[in-house]
Amino acid sequence: MTPFARPVGPRSLATRAAAHREGAEVLRRVLAEDGNRLTLLVPDPHARFAAVELTAPFAAEVVDTGYGMCSYVFAWTPERVPLPDDGPVSRYLDGFGDLRVRPDAATAFPLDERTWAVVGDAEFASGEPAGLAPRTVLRKQLAVLEERGLVPSIGLEHEVVFRDVEGVPLTSRGVDYAVGGTERLAPMLAELRSAAVGLGVESARAECHPGQYEVVLRHRDALAACDDALLLHLLTRRVAAGHGASADYLAAPESGQGNSCHVHLSLSTSDSTVLGAFLAGVLRDARALTAVWAPTWNSYVRLRTGPFSPRVLRWGRDDRTCAIRWCGTETAPRLEFRFAGADAQPHLVVAALLAAGTAGIADELAPPPALTRVGELAASPWESLALLEQGRPAELLGDDVAAQQAALLREELEAALQTVTDLQRRRGILRA
Numbered sequence: 329m330t331p332f333a334r335p336v337g338p339r340s341l342a343t344r345a346a347a348h349r350e351g352a353e354v355l356r357r358v359l360a361e362d363g364n365r366l367t368l369l370v371p372d373p374h375a376r377f378a379a380v381e382l383t384a385p386f387a388a389e390v391v392d393t394g395y396g397m398c399s400y401v402f403a404w405t406p407e408r409v410p411l412p413d414d415g416p417v418s419r420y421l422d423g424f425g426d427l428r429v430r431p432d433a434a435t436a437f438p439l440d441e442r443t444w445a446v447v448g449d450a451e452f453a454s455g456e457p458a459g460l461a462p463r464t465v466l467r468k469q470l471a472v473l474e475e476r477g478l479v480p481s482i483g484l485e486h487e488v489v490f491r492d493v494e495g496v497p498l499t500s501r502g503v504d505y506a507v508g509g510t511e512r513l514a515p516m517l518a519e520l521r522s523a524a525v526g527l528g529v530e531s532a533r534a535e536c537h538p539g540q541y542e543v544v545l546r547h548r549d550a551l552a553a554c555d556d557a558l559l560l561h562l563l564t565r566r567v568a569a570g571h572g573a574s575a576d577y578l579a580a581p582e583s584g585q586g587n588s589c590h591v592h593l594s595l596s597t598s599d600s601t602v603l604g605a606f607l608a609g610v611l612r613d614a615r616a617l618t619a620v621w622a623p624t625w626n627s628y629v630r631l632r633t634g635p636f637s638p639r640v641l642r643w644g645r646d647d648r649t650c651a652i653r654w655c656g657t658e659t660a661p662r663l664e665f666r667f668a669g670a671d672a673q674p675h676l677v678v679a680a681l682l683a684a685g686t687a688g689i690a691d692e693l694a695p696p697p698a699l700t701r702v703g704e705l706a707a708s709p710w711e712s713l714a715l716l717e718q719g720r721p722a723e724l725l726g727d728d729v730a731a732q733q734a735a736l737l738r739e740e741l742e743a744a745l746q747t748v749t750d751l752q753r754r755r756g757i758l759r760a
Contacts, residue, residue: 331347331350331351331353331354331355331433331434331436332351332354332433332434332436332437332526334526334527334528334545334546334548334552334556335548335549336481336528336546336547336548337481337547337548337549338479338480338481338549338594338595338596339479339548339549339552340474340479340549341467341470341471341474343549344432344434344549344551344552347433347434348432348433348434349433350433351433351434351436352391352392352431352433354433355388355391355431355433355436355444355446356388356391356392357388358444359384359385359387359388359390359391359444360384360385360388361384361385362384362385363384363442364383364384364387364442364443364444365381365382365383365384365387365442365443365444366381366382366383366384366387366390366391366431366443366444366446367379367380367381367382367439367443367444367445367446368380368381368382368390368395368397368429368431368446368448369445369446369447369448369558369559370397370401370429370447370448370450370461370463371447371461371462371463371554371555371558371673371675372401372402372404372462372673373402373460373462373623373673373676373732373736374406374623374673375558375561375577375671375672375673375674376558376561377447377558377562378397378401380395380397380429381443382395390431391431391433394428394429394430394431394448394451395428395429396426396427396428396429397426397427397429397450398424398425398426398427399419399420399421399424399425399426399427399458400420400421400424401427401450402417402420402450402458402460402461402732403417403420403421403460403732403735405736405739405743410424411735411736411739412735412739414735415731415735416459416460416727416728416731416732417460417731417732417735420458420460426453427450427451427452427458428450428451428452428453429448429449429450429451430448430449430450430451431446431447431448432446432447432448432449432551432555433446434552435447435551435552435555435556437526437527437556437559438526439563445559445562447463447555447558447559449461449463449464449467450463450464459726459728459729460728460729460732462554462673462675462676462679463551463554463555463675465675465676465679465725465726465729466550466551466554466675466676466678466679466682467551468679468726469678469679469682469683469686469725470550470551470682472682472683472686473682473685473686476686476689476690478595478596478597478602478689479549479595479596480549480550480593480594480595480596480682481547481548481549481593481594481595481596481662482547482548482549482550482553482554482591482592482593482678483530483544483545483546483547483548483553483591483592483593483662484544484545484553484554484557484589484590484591484592484674485542485544485588485589485590485592486542486543486557486560486561486577486587486588486589486670487535487540487541487542487586487587487588487670488540488541488542488543488561488564488575488576488577488587488670489537489538489539489540489541489575489576489578489581489587490513490516490539490540490541490568490573490574490575490576491539491573491574491576492572492573493572493573493574495574496539497537497538497539497540497581498512498513498539498573499512499513499534499538499539499540500538501538502535502536502537502538502540503534503535504533504534504535504536505533505534506534509534510534510541513534513541515571516567516568516571516573517532517541519567519570519571520543520563520564520567523563523566523567524543524560524563527545527556527559527560527563528545528546528548528556529543529544529545529546530544530545530546530547531543531544532544536636537581537582537585537586539576539581540581540585540587543560543564545557545560547592547594550678550682551675553674553678554674554675554678557589557674558674561575561577577670577671578626578670578671579622579624579626579627579629579630579669579670579671579672580626580627580629580630580633580634580669583629583633584633584634584635585630585633585634586630586633586634586635586636586637586669587630587669587670587671588630588634588636588637588666588668588669588670589668589669589670589672589674589677590664590665590666590668591664591665591668591677591678591681592655592662592663592664593606593662593663593664593665593678593681593685594656594660594661594662594663598659598660600661602689603661603663604694604695605685605688605689605691605692605693605694605695606663606685606686606688606689607643607652607654607663607685607688607695608688608693608694608695608696609684609685609686609687609688609689609691609693610652610663610665610681610684610685610688611641611642611643611651611652611695611696611702611703612684612687612688612693613683613684613687613720613724614641614651614667614684614703614705615641615703615704615705615706615715616715616718616720616721616724617680617684617715617720617721617724618667618705618706618711618712618715619706619709619712619713619715619716619721619733619734619737620668620672620673620676620677620680620721620733621667621668621669621672621677621680621705622667622668622669622672622705622706622709622712623671623672623673623733623736623737623740624669624671624740625709625740625741625743625744626669626671627669627671627672627709628707628708628709630669631669631705631707632707636648636649636666637666637669638650638651638666638667639651639704639705639707640701640703640704641701641702641703641704641705642696642698642699642700642701642702643695643696643698643699644698644699645698647698647699648666650666650699651665651666651667651705652664652665652666653666654698665681667705676729676733679725680724680725683724683725684724687724709737709740709741710741712737713734713737713738713741716730716733716734716737717734721733
Protein backbone atom coordinates (compact mmCIF):
# COMPACT_ATOMS: atom_id res chain seq x y z
CA MET A 329 0.00 0.00 0.00
CA THR A 330 1.35 3.44 -0.92
CA PRO A 331 1.59 6.11 1.80
CA PHE A 332 -1.21 8.02 0.06
CA ALA A 333 -3.60 5.09 -0.39
CA ARG A 334 -7.23 5.44 0.65
CA PRO A 335 -7.84 2.24 2.64
CA VAL A 336 -11.40 0.95 2.73
CA GLY A 337 -13.23 0.87 6.05
CA PRO A 338 -12.88 2.57 9.42
CA ARG A 339 -9.62 4.21 10.46
CA SER A 340 -9.12 5.78 13.89
CA LEU A 341 -7.67 9.24 14.42
CA ALA A 342 -4.48 7.63 15.75
CA THR A 343 -4.17 5.45 12.65
CA ARG A 344 -4.72 8.50 10.46
CA ALA A 345 -1.99 10.36 12.36
CA ALA A 346 0.39 7.50 11.65
CA ALA A 347 -0.56 7.64 7.96
CA HIS A 348 0.24 11.36 7.97
CA ARG A 349 3.70 10.74 9.43
CA GLU A 350 4.45 8.05 6.86
CA GLY A 351 3.14 10.17 4.00
CA ALA A 352 5.01 13.28 5.14
CA GLU A 353 8.36 11.57 4.61
CA VAL A 354 7.53 10.79 1.00
CA LEU A 355 5.85 14.14 0.37
CA ARG A 356 8.88 16.10 1.58
CA ARG A 357 11.10 14.27 -0.93
CA VAL A 358 8.65 14.81 -3.79
CA LEU A 359 8.14 18.50 -3.07
CA ALA A 360 11.88 19.17 -2.77
CA GLU A 361 12.30 18.55 -6.51
CA ASP A 362 12.40 21.73 -8.62
CA GLY A 363 9.27 22.24 -10.68
CA ASN A 364 6.96 20.39 -8.31
CA ARG A 365 4.13 22.23 -6.57
CA LEU A 366 1.89 21.88 -3.56
CA THR A 367 -1.72 23.07 -3.62
CA LEU A 368 -2.68 23.43 0.03
CA LEU A 369 -6.45 23.10 0.49
CA VAL A 370 -8.80 23.97 3.35
CA PRO A 371 -12.51 23.03 3.29
CA ASP A 372 -14.61 26.15 3.90
CA PRO A 373 -18.25 26.35 5.14
CA HIS A 374 -19.62 26.37 1.57
CA ALA A 375 -18.54 22.87 0.47
CA ARG A 376 -15.51 24.10 -1.47
CA PHE A 377 -11.80 24.55 -0.91
CA ALA A 378 -9.81 27.67 -0.14
CA ALA A 379 -6.36 27.16 -1.64
CA VAL A 380 -2.82 28.46 -1.90
CA GLU A 381 -0.19 27.15 -4.32
CA LEU A 382 3.42 26.69 -3.18
CA THR A 383 6.46 25.76 -5.25
CA ALA A 384 9.51 23.58 -4.59
CA PRO A 385 11.75 23.57 -2.68
CA PHE A 386 9.85 25.81 -0.23
CA ALA A 387 6.79 23.54 -0.49
CA ALA A 388 8.77 20.75 1.20
CA GLU A 389 9.27 22.93 4.28
CA VAL A 390 5.53 23.59 4.51
CA VAL A 391 4.86 19.90 5.12
CA ASP A 392 6.42 20.43 8.57
CA THR A 393 5.86 24.11 9.29
CA GLY A 394 2.45 24.73 7.75
CA TYR A 395 1.53 27.92 5.92
CA GLY A 396 -0.61 30.98 6.58
CA MET A 397 -4.12 31.54 5.26
CA CYS A 398 -6.40 34.44 6.10
CA SER A 399 -8.75 33.55 8.94
CA TYR A 400 -11.84 34.92 7.21
CA VAL A 401 -12.15 31.79 5.04
CA PHE A 402 -14.33 30.36 7.85
CA ALA A 403 -16.43 33.52 8.19
CA TRP A 404 -17.19 34.56 4.64
CA THR A 405 -20.17 34.38 2.29
CA PRO A 406 -20.21 32.39 -0.97
CA GLU A 407 -19.07 35.65 -2.64
CA ARG A 408 -16.06 35.71 -0.27
CA VAL A 409 -17.41 38.78 1.53
CA PRO A 410 -16.89 38.80 5.32
CA LEU A 411 -19.95 37.99 7.41
CA PRO A 412 -21.22 40.71 9.76
CA ASP A 413 -18.56 41.03 12.47
CA ASP A 414 -20.53 39.67 15.41
CA GLY A 415 -20.38 36.85 17.94
CA PRO A 416 -18.04 33.91 17.37
CA VAL A 417 -17.10 34.95 13.83
CA SER A 418 -15.48 38.15 15.19
CA ARG A 419 -12.31 36.28 16.10
CA TYR A 420 -11.89 35.31 12.45
CA LEU A 421 -12.43 38.86 11.15
CA ASP A 422 -10.55 40.96 13.70
CA GLY A 423 -7.58 42.24 11.71
CA PHE A 424 -7.94 39.51 9.05
CA GLY A 425 -4.82 37.78 10.33
CA ASP A 426 -3.42 34.42 9.35
CA LEU A 427 -4.30 30.99 10.60
CA ARG A 428 -1.63 28.33 10.30
CA VAL A 429 -2.66 25.51 7.95
CA ARG A 430 -0.85 22.24 8.65
CA PRO A 431 -0.97 19.75 5.75
CA ASP A 432 -2.38 16.31 6.48
CA ALA A 433 -0.07 14.22 4.32
CA ALA A 434 -2.53 11.29 4.43
CA THR A 435 -4.72 13.33 2.05
CA ALA A 436 -2.06 13.85 -0.65
CA PHE A 437 -3.38 13.45 -4.20
CA PRO A 438 -1.72 14.23 -7.56
CA LEU A 439 -3.63 16.88 -9.51
CA ASP A 440 -1.18 16.56 -12.41
CA GLU A 441 2.36 15.34 -13.06
CA ARG A 442 3.93 18.15 -11.04
CA THR A 443 1.22 19.26 -8.60
CA TRP A 444 0.13 17.57 -5.39
CA ALA A 445 -3.03 18.58 -3.57
CA VAL A 446 -3.00 18.22 0.21
CA VAL A 447 -5.84 19.07 2.60
CA GLY A 448 -4.84 20.78 5.83
CA ASP A 449 -6.05 21.60 9.34
CA ALA A 450 -6.23 25.23 10.46
CA GLU A 451 -5.03 26.49 13.83
CA PHE A 452 -4.37 29.80 15.59
CA ALA A 453 -0.84 31.00 16.35
CA SER A 454 -1.17 29.46 19.82
CA GLY A 455 -1.69 26.02 18.29
CA GLU A 456 -5.40 25.99 19.20
CA PRO A 457 -7.45 24.39 16.42
CA ALA A 458 -9.69 26.78 14.49
CA GLY A 459 -13.05 25.77 15.95
CA LEU A 460 -15.12 26.98 12.97
CA ALA A 461 -13.11 24.97 10.44
CA PRO A 462 -15.29 22.09 9.15
CA ARG A 463 -12.40 19.63 9.55
CA THR A 464 -11.98 20.65 13.19
CA VAL A 465 -15.70 20.17 13.83
CA LEU A 466 -15.56 16.68 12.35
CA ARG A 467 -12.39 15.72 14.25
CA LYS A 468 -14.06 16.73 17.53
CA GLN A 469 -17.06 14.47 16.91
CA LEU A 470 -14.86 11.57 15.85
CA ALA A 471 -12.91 11.88 19.10
CA VAL A 472 -16.15 11.81 21.13
CA LEU A 473 -17.34 8.68 19.34
CA GLU A 474 -13.93 7.01 19.75
CA GLU A 475 -14.21 7.51 23.51
CA ARG A 476 -17.03 4.95 23.26
CA GLY A 477 -14.75 2.54 21.39
CA LEU A 478 -16.47 3.15 18.06
CA VAL A 479 -15.03 4.25 14.72
CA PRO A 480 -17.30 4.99 11.74
CA SER A 481 -16.85 4.11 8.11
CA ILE A 482 -18.38 6.61 5.68
CA GLY A 483 -19.40 6.42 2.03
CA LEU A 484 -20.62 9.58 0.30
CA GLU A 485 -22.71 9.79 -2.86
CA HIS A 486 -23.02 13.14 -4.64
CA GLU A 487 -25.21 13.80 -7.65
CA VAL A 488 -24.21 16.43 -10.21
CA VAL A 489 -25.79 17.90 -13.34
CA PHE A 490 -23.60 18.56 -16.38
CA ARG A 491 -24.59 21.53 -18.58
CA ASP A 492 -23.30 23.07 -21.80
CA VAL A 493 -22.20 26.71 -22.14
CA GLU A 494 -25.83 27.76 -22.59
CA GLY A 495 -26.82 26.06 -19.33
CA VAL A 496 -28.66 23.22 -21.07
CA PRO A 497 -28.25 19.73 -19.48
CA LEU A 498 -26.06 17.40 -21.53
CA THR A 499 -28.80 14.78 -21.63
CA SER A 500 -32.29 15.90 -22.62
CA ARG A 501 -34.01 13.52 -20.21
CA GLY A 502 -33.36 11.38 -17.19
CA VAL A 503 -31.21 8.38 -18.12
CA ASP A 504 -31.27 6.52 -14.81
CA TYR A 505 -29.01 3.43 -15.01
CA ALA A 506 -28.94 3.81 -18.82
CA VAL A 507 -26.12 2.84 -21.16
CA GLY A 508 -27.55 4.63 -24.18
CA GLY A 509 -28.40 8.32 -24.03
CA THR A 510 -25.14 9.33 -22.36
CA GLU A 511 -23.06 9.73 -25.54
CA ARG A 512 -22.52 13.48 -25.06
CA LEU A 513 -21.10 12.76 -21.62
CA ALA A 514 -18.75 9.98 -22.73
CA PRO A 515 -15.54 11.94 -23.57
CA MET A 516 -15.80 14.01 -20.39
CA LEU A 517 -16.50 10.99 -18.19
CA ALA A 518 -13.57 9.07 -19.69
CA GLU A 519 -11.23 11.91 -18.70
CA LEU A 520 -12.82 12.13 -15.25
CA ARG A 521 -12.31 8.40 -14.67
CA SER A 522 -8.63 8.83 -15.45
CA ALA A 523 -8.26 11.95 -13.27
CA ALA A 524 -9.98 10.35 -10.27
CA VAL A 525 -8.35 6.92 -10.40
CA GLY A 526 -6.33 7.47 -7.21
CA LEU A 527 -9.44 8.35 -5.20
CA GLY A 528 -10.81 4.80 -5.31
CA VAL A 529 -14.04 5.10 -7.29
CA GLU A 530 -16.57 2.39 -6.50
CA SER A 531 -19.20 3.04 -9.15
CA ALA A 532 -20.60 5.59 -11.58
CA ARG A 533 -23.93 5.85 -13.35
CA ALA A 534 -26.33 8.12 -15.13
CA GLU A 535 -29.08 9.46 -12.88
CA CYS A 536 -32.78 10.26 -13.08
CA HIS A 537 -32.78 13.97 -14.07
CA PRO A 538 -31.55 15.62 -17.29
CA GLY A 539 -27.77 15.85 -17.37
CA GLN A 540 -27.46 14.15 -13.97
CA TYR A 541 -24.67 11.73 -13.08
CA GLU A 542 -23.25 10.16 -9.94
CA VAL A 543 -19.72 9.01 -9.12
CA VAL A 544 -19.42 7.08 -5.85
CA LEU A 545 -16.19 6.65 -3.87
CA ARG A 546 -15.60 3.55 -1.76
CA HIS A 547 -16.32 3.81 1.96
CA ARG A 548 -13.42 4.99 4.15
CA ASP A 549 -12.72 6.87 7.36
CA ALA A 550 -14.82 9.98 7.88
CA LEU A 551 -12.12 12.60 7.25
CA ALA A 552 -10.95 10.86 4.10
CA ALA A 553 -14.53 10.43 2.86
CA CYS A 554 -15.30 14.15 3.19
CA ASP A 555 -11.93 15.39 1.91
CA ASP A 556 -12.03 13.06 -1.07
CA ALA A 557 -15.63 14.00 -1.91
CA LEU A 558 -14.54 17.64 -2.24
CA LEU A 559 -11.47 16.58 -4.22
CA LEU A 560 -13.78 14.71 -6.58
CA HIS A 561 -15.92 17.87 -6.92
CA LEU A 562 -12.77 19.83 -7.77
CA LEU A 563 -11.70 17.31 -10.40
CA THR A 564 -15.21 17.07 -11.84
CA ARG A 565 -15.48 20.85 -12.29
CA ARG A 566 -12.02 21.04 -13.87
CA VAL A 567 -12.68 18.23 -16.31
CA ALA A 568 -16.10 19.64 -17.20
CA ALA A 569 -14.62 23.09 -17.87
CA GLY A 570 -12.07 21.52 -20.20
CA HIS A 571 -14.95 20.16 -22.25
CA GLY A 572 -16.84 23.46 -22.38
CA ALA A 573 -19.32 22.28 -19.75
CA SER A 574 -20.17 23.01 -16.13
CA ALA A 575 -20.74 20.69 -13.18
CA ASP A 576 -23.76 21.85 -11.15
CA TYR A 577 -24.02 20.66 -7.52
CA LEU A 578 -27.04 22.88 -6.80
CA ALA A 579 -29.40 21.03 -4.43
CA ALA A 580 -32.37 21.63 -6.73
CA PRO A 581 -31.23 21.96 -10.37
CA GLU A 582 -34.90 22.65 -11.19
CA SER A 583 -38.12 22.47 -9.22
CA GLY A 584 -39.05 18.81 -8.79
CA GLN A 585 -35.43 17.69 -9.12
CA GLY A 586 -32.72 17.06 -6.56
CA ASN A 587 -28.95 16.73 -6.34
CA SER A 588 -28.33 14.88 -3.10
CA CYS A 589 -25.49 14.01 -0.77
CA HIS A 590 -26.36 10.58 0.61
CA VAL A 591 -24.24 9.47 3.55
CA HIS A 592 -23.68 5.73 4.13
CA LEU A 593 -22.46 5.02 7.65
CA SER A 594 -21.44 1.91 9.52
CA LEU A 595 -19.82 1.48 12.92
CA SER A 596 -16.95 -0.74 14.04
CA THR A 597 -19.26 -3.10 15.89
CA SER A 598 -21.51 -6.00 14.93
CA ASP A 599 -24.05 -5.01 17.62
CA SER A 600 -27.14 -3.84 15.73
CA THR A 601 -28.53 -2.43 18.99
CA VAL A 602 -25.78 0.20 18.95
CA LEU A 603 -26.52 1.08 15.32
CA GLY A 604 -30.21 1.28 16.23
CA ALA A 605 -29.49 3.71 19.04
CA PHE A 606 -27.41 5.79 16.63
CA LEU A 607 -30.32 5.82 14.17
CA ALA A 608 -32.73 6.86 16.93
CA GLY A 609 -30.46 9.71 17.97
CA VAL A 610 -30.32 11.07 14.43
CA LEU A 611 -34.10 10.81 14.08
CA ARG A 612 -34.49 12.75 17.33
CA ASP A 613 -32.24 15.64 16.27
CA ALA A 614 -32.52 15.70 12.47
CA ARG A 615 -35.10 18.51 12.51
CA ALA A 616 -33.01 20.69 14.84
CA LEU A 617 -30.03 20.24 12.50
CA THR A 618 -31.90 21.00 9.26
CA ALA A 619 -29.65 23.99 8.54
CA VAL A 620 -26.67 21.62 8.22
CA TRP A 621 -28.44 19.41 5.67
CA ALA A 622 -30.02 22.42 3.93
CA PRO A 623 -27.73 25.49 4.14
CA THR A 624 -29.03 27.45 1.14
CA TRP A 625 -32.31 28.92 -0.09
CA ASN A 626 -32.22 26.42 -2.96
CA SER A 627 -31.85 23.53 -0.50
CA TYR A 628 -35.48 23.99 0.54
CA VAL A 629 -36.69 23.76 -3.05
CA ARG A 630 -35.14 20.28 -3.09
CA LEU A 631 -36.69 19.30 0.24
CA ARG A 632 -40.13 20.59 -0.75
CA THR A 633 -40.30 19.38 -4.35
CA GLY A 634 -37.69 16.63 -4.92
CA PRO A 635 -39.40 13.22 -5.16
CA PHE A 636 -36.49 11.40 -3.48
CA SER A 637 -35.60 14.17 -1.02
CA PRO A 638 -37.64 13.02 1.97
CA ARG A 639 -38.54 15.72 4.48
CA VAL A 640 -40.63 13.34 6.60
CA LEU A 641 -38.55 11.69 9.31
CA ARG A 642 -38.90 7.92 9.28
CA TRP A 643 -36.68 4.95 8.61
CA GLY A 644 -37.16 1.76 6.63
CA ARG A 645 -35.32 -1.37 5.59
CA ASP A 646 -33.90 -0.89 2.09
CA ASP A 647 -36.53 1.78 1.40
CA ARG A 648 -35.38 4.80 -0.60
CA THR A 649 -38.57 6.70 0.17
CA CYS A 650 -37.44 7.04 3.79
CA ALA A 651 -35.17 9.71 5.24
CA ILE A 652 -32.99 6.92 6.70
CA ARG A 653 -32.50 3.62 4.92
CA TRP A 654 -31.26 0.58 6.84
CA CYS A 655 -29.31 -1.51 4.36
CA GLY A 656 -26.31 -3.79 4.03
CA THR A 657 -26.30 -7.36 5.37
CA GLU A 658 -27.27 -8.89 8.69
CA THR A 659 -23.62 -9.15 9.72
CA ALA A 660 -22.56 -5.81 8.19
CA PRO A 661 -25.49 -3.39 8.41
CA ARG A 662 -25.20 0.26 7.48
CA LEU A 663 -27.41 3.33 7.49
CA GLU A 664 -28.01 5.62 4.54
CA PHE A 665 -28.95 9.18 5.54
CA ARG A 666 -30.78 10.90 2.69
CA PHE A 667 -31.35 14.40 4.17
CA ALA A 668 -28.54 16.46 2.72
CA GLY A 669 -28.38 18.19 -0.63
CA ALA A 670 -25.27 18.23 -2.80
CA ASP A 671 -24.67 21.84 -1.69
CA ALA A 672 -24.25 20.86 1.98
CA GLN A 673 -20.77 20.94 3.57
CA PRO A 674 -19.85 17.22 3.87
CA HIS A 675 -17.58 17.53 6.93
CA LEU A 676 -20.35 19.34 8.79
CA VAL A 677 -23.02 16.90 7.59
CA VAL A 678 -21.05 13.90 8.85
CA ALA A 679 -20.11 15.73 12.08
CA ALA A 680 -23.78 16.50 12.75
CA LEU A 681 -24.77 12.88 12.11
CA LEU A 682 -22.05 11.67 14.48
CA ALA A 683 -23.06 14.16 17.17
CA ALA A 684 -26.74 13.20 17.03
CA GLY A 685 -26.03 9.49 16.71
CA THR A 686 -23.53 9.45 19.56
CA ALA A 687 -26.08 11.23 21.76
CA GLY A 688 -28.57 8.50 20.87
CA ILE A 689 -26.07 5.84 21.95
CA ALA A 690 -25.33 7.72 25.19
CA ASP A 691 -29.05 7.94 25.96
CA GLU A 692 -29.60 4.27 24.99
CA LEU A 693 -32.41 5.20 22.62
CA ALA A 694 -34.36 2.61 20.69
CA PRO A 695 -35.58 3.40 17.19
CA PRO A 696 -39.32 3.61 16.54
CA PRO A 697 -40.92 0.87 14.43
CA ALA A 698 -39.91 0.96 10.78
CA LEU A 699 -41.91 3.39 8.59
CA THR A 700 -43.24 5.26 11.63
CA ARG A 701 -43.38 9.00 11.04
CA VAL A 702 -41.70 10.86 13.92
CA GLY A 703 -41.53 14.41 12.56
CA GLU A 704 -40.29 16.51 9.66
CA LEU A 705 -37.26 18.53 8.72
CA ALA A 706 -37.78 22.29 8.78
CA ALA A 707 -39.80 23.42 5.77
CA SER A 708 -38.12 26.78 5.27
CA PRO A 709 -34.83 28.55 6.03
CA TRP A 710 -36.69 30.69 8.59
CA GLU A 711 -37.74 27.57 10.49
CA SER A 712 -34.17 26.27 10.31
CA LEU A 713 -32.81 29.54 11.65
CA ALA A 714 -35.21 29.48 14.58
CA LEU A 715 -34.14 25.93 15.39
CA LEU A 716 -30.46 26.92 15.31
CA GLU A 717 -31.19 29.60 17.87
CA GLN A 718 -33.11 27.28 20.22
CA GLY A 719 -30.04 25.61 21.66
CA ARG A 720 -30.02 21.96 20.62
CA PRO A 721 -27.54 22.44 17.71
CA ALA A 722 -25.25 24.26 20.16
CA GLU A 723 -25.46 21.32 22.57
CA LEU A 724 -24.48 18.92 19.80
CA LEU A 725 -21.93 20.91 17.79
CA GLY A 726 -20.88 23.69 20.17
CA ASP A 727 -21.98 27.29 20.64
CA ASP A 728 -19.51 28.68 18.10
CA VAL A 729 -20.51 26.33 15.28
CA ALA A 730 -24.23 26.86 15.87
CA ALA A 731 -23.73 30.64 15.85
CA GLN A 732 -21.62 30.42 12.68
CA GLN A 733 -24.34 28.40 10.93
CA ALA A 734 -26.97 30.90 12.04
CA ALA A 735 -24.87 33.80 10.71
CA LEU A 736 -24.42 32.04 7.37
CA LEU A 737 -28.14 31.27 7.07
CA ARG A 738 -29.13 34.84 7.96
CA GLU A 739 -26.80 36.10 5.23
CA GLU A 740 -28.30 33.62 2.77
CA LEU A 741 -31.77 34.99 3.53
CA GLU A 742 -30.59 38.59 3.22
CA ALA A 743 -29.07 37.84 -0.18
CA ALA A 744 -32.25 36.13 -1.38
CA LEU A 745 -34.49 38.96 -0.18
CA GLN A 746 -32.38 41.53 -2.01
CA THR A 747 -32.48 39.72 -5.36
CA VAL A 748 -34.98 40.02 -8.22
CA THR A 749 -35.58 36.59 -9.76
CA ASP A 750 -37.24 35.18 -12.88
CA LEU A 751 -40.05 33.95 -10.61
CA GLN A 752 -40.80 37.49 -9.46
CA ARG A 753 -40.75 38.79 -13.03
CA ARG A 754 -43.06 36.03 -14.25
CA ARG A 755 -45.55 36.55 -11.44
CA GLY A 756 -45.37 40.31 -11.95
CA ILE A 757 -46.42 39.84 -15.57
CA LEU A 758 -49.31 37.64 -14.43
CA ARG A 759 -50.50 40.51 -12.23
CA ALA A 760 -50.45 42.98 -15.12
